[in-house]
Amino acid sequence: MTYQANNIRGQWKRAFCSATLVGFGGIGGICGSLVFRAQDSPKYHPGLYACITASLVIILIVGLLSVRFYYDNQKQARGELVIEGGEGGFRYTY
Incomplete structure (x- = not known):
């Protein structure tokens, strides 16, 4: 959540994105309860593979x-790009 909050400018936009991220975290909890099935006991390989895959995707x-934020910050420093409205010298963190 810190990564997205640091890279979004504006109070309402940041609040909406934080709420969306928390919502998808809840959906992840629902998916987690569905991939760890009783018939896969005791090792639960499908559930573990699903969690590992989700972590690798993140x-x-x-x-x-x-990488994108790095290059955008370089463009912003050269004056080629305005990031998130640009006033106040906003730069991405990475």
Whole structure:
């Protein structure tokens, strides 16, 4: 949540994005209760594979966004890009 909150400008936009992220976290909890099935006991391989896959997807997304934010900050420093409305010298964190 800190990653998205630091990279979104504006109180209402940040609040909406935080609420959306929390909502998807709740959906993740529902999915988690469905992928760990009783018939997969005692090792629960499908559930573990689903959790590992979801974690790897998140790591990939954060990595890609960090690269994008780095290049956008470089463009902003050169004056080629205005980030999130641009007033006040807003820069992404990564």
